[in-house]
Amino acid sequence: MKKWLVSLLALVAISGASLTSVNHGTSAFAASKSKLTGKVLAVGSTALQPLAEQVGERFSSAYPSVQVTVQGGGSGAGLTQVQAGSVQIGNSDVFAEEKDGIDASVLVDHKVAVVGIAPVVNTDVSVKSLTKSQLKKIFTGKVTNWNQVGGKNEKIVLINRAAGSGTRAVFEKAILGDATAATAQEQDSNGTVQKMISTTPGSISYLAFGYIKGQSGLKALKIKKVSPTTKNVEKNAWPIWGYEHMYTKGKAKGATKAFIAYFHKSSVKSLIKKLGYIPLAGMKVDRTASGVVTKK
Template sequence: MRCLRQLVWITIVTLVLAGLSATAIATSHKLVLTGSSTIAPLAVELGRRFESLHPSVRVDVQTGGSSRGISDTRKSIADIGMVSRAMKSDEQDLPAFTIALDGVGIIVHASNPVTNLTRQQITDIYTGKITNWQEVGGKDARITVVNKAEGRSTLELFLSHFELKNSAIKPHIVIGDNQQGVKTVAGNPHAIGYVSIGAAEYAAQHSVPIKLLPLDGVAASVASVRNGTYPLSRPLNLVTRKTPRELAKQFIEFARTEQAHDLVEAQYFVPISID
């Protein structure tokens, strides 16, 4: 009887250890990406295809803004950070890998008769000097100003381009990701916002009632970003802490190959050609 009990316990311990080992293996085959909401939808699609090529791998994508991507990568909370802007001087410790190009565009409701705004008019709208669409050739209606939350790279790029401080902005609504921005403007005929050109063009092509306005006389479009004429373009980066570990390295290399170009273009971004 004692021998039988010992055999049972040995079997249980063996199974537990095997389970722990399997858990460790599973954990080592999981990739966590956090950060930019602009990159996140593309990262999800990249993750699905990467998982299909590597069945034992699981890719977890979480948003929260480019600042989160930087912070989580530095703290090793994320394997890869998603950053939808150029890297800053104090971020050079993190290797960055560009996977696509995008732009930031001004959006209004599709029914808005305004088709163009000057740089000064945009500045005046966002700082509260212009409050009615009639002042810029539109209908007699109060302008609803939609701004981005702190920590979002889209906000940083907008402020930099228009030489503004966030404290000078007079918003009525503050949103986080691009989808919130698109939905907010689509649901309010008198709203104005700024979002990823890729996200806006994708939405407009799928019958969401918004339209992109030209910036500095250049059409806000994927084509303008591709040919380099759009004035507010940006790189979409994946960043890692020091040299990426093997699984993260494989994912980044995959994301930058022609094998992923169709996924990039499906999100209305411009693929990067790697020699």
């Protein structure tokens, strides 16, 4: 056989072997993905719930052998249940260190987004902007009529979140400080507050940004003429915001680890923005359990 023909056959053999090797590697990767199985139950923050549910749907499509269930209940419930080991993930709007009865040392924090929170009123309220001092007086019961803060003569209907709500904790830390909130009707989720405000004249409460956009019957208030926008949260010009935490008891493993990691995929960042949340990468400041610091 001629030398050139021998060389050609050898090259074809090598190319075939390489192709077989590549295809085998691809199949192994696919098999590795398909082997991811298990159940992930995430409970807690209703502010994080819409994002967690939609990411869960995408994740389940990518990993059909993993069952993801997302439930509300409030940040307090999420932290309590993950600490007890009854759920894989505790969703929270606040740091575990800030919750009474929670041993943060046994939990691992996974931040997945930032949530902005704004005071909201029924659209019949003529006031457009309040100061932090005015908001504090309203939520502590010292101001009870809108005409005391530049509005029309109309009784203020105060609607609060229930104790244990992370959204409430973030709002009160930013606006009330150490002051005690006035007695008011309490609702157990952002969704319920949204409905109550949009149908109750003279009412005021607070909501995560994602529950405000496009909602009829309610409007967000400015604080000292500063608008509740993503840009203002990113530079801390808007004071009411917090991280969306997904806590695990110990290090995340298996399907739970993969689900949390899925929040950081580039394809999910657009979903985070679409739903009114703020990607971590855009923040120019950092918040710890003790305060806010400028990023280096």
